[in-house]
Amino acid sequence: xxxxxxxxxxxxxEVRGLPPSSRPPFKVCVKVGEQSASTGPSHPKADNxxxxxxxxxxxxxxxxxxxxxxxAEGLGLQLLxxxxxxxxxxxxxxxxxxxxxxxxxxxxATDPFFEEALTLLIPDPASAGGSxxxxxxxxxxxxADLGMVSFAMSDLLNAPGLALGGTVRLRPIDxxxxxxxxxxxxxx
Numbered sequence: 098x099x100x101x102x103x104x105x106x107x108x109x110x111e112v113r114g115l116p117p118s119s120r121p122p123f124k125v126c127v128k129v130g131e132q133s134a135s136t137g138p139s140h141p142k143a144d145n146x147x148x149x150x151x152x153x154x155x156x157x158x159x160x161x162x163x164x165x166x167x168x169a170e171g172l173g174l175q176l177l178x179x180x181x182x183x184x185x186x187x188x189x190x191x192x193x194x195x196x197x198x199x200x201x202x203x204x205x206a207t208d209p210f211f212e213e214a215l216t217l218l219i220p221d222p223a224s225a226g227g228s229x230x231x232x233x234x235x236x237x238x239x240x241a242d243l244g245m246v247s248f249a250m251s252d253l254l255n256a257p258g259l260a261l262g263g264t265v266r267l268r269p270i271d272x273x274x275x276x277x278x279x280x281x282x283x284x285x
Contacts, residue, residue, distance in 0.1 A: 107276060111211060123238070155168060225250070233247075
């Protein structure tokens with residue numbers, strides 16, 4: 098191991114498109130040479146974006162006995178949003194509670210959310226001649242490797258502002274991960 102000459106900041110936002118049979122919670126392990134760091138466990142993304150007027154209409158429709166799926170389609174909402182509102186208005190309804198739980202489990206399995214930043218101290222990446230890779234590995238709750246994506250350190254060194262980001266494909270699982278990477282050199 099060399100002395101730390103730089104730090105790599107990696108923000109893991111979310112993964113989209115995992116099969117419903119996936120086993121949450123998930124973790125993402127970031128590796129650079131011998132250095133590694135892992136996110137905490139994933140969780141379902143919260144659905145908070147409902148206006149007060151839309152919230153009122155949603156509740157009225159549910160109180161009139163309309164099925165949550167019909168309300169969601171009619172108002173252009175996600176079923177999970179409607180079920181959560183239904184649970185708030187009729188907490189005694191076992192069907193709604195079960196549906197909310199099932200929808201949360203499905204979302205946690207297929208679209209895990211992290212919104213977590215990791216920092217790794219690494220040796221000078223330029224001294225390795227560009228052969229160093231940054232690997233992100235998605236692990237399920239049992240630690241099984243589901244998919245991976247790698248970035249060449251040379252791409253990061255040549256990127257504007259020493260930063261890369263966006264949505265990339267995890268292989269072989271064919272899910273998308275949204276990440277940002279930023280490299281900074283330590284002062285001598």
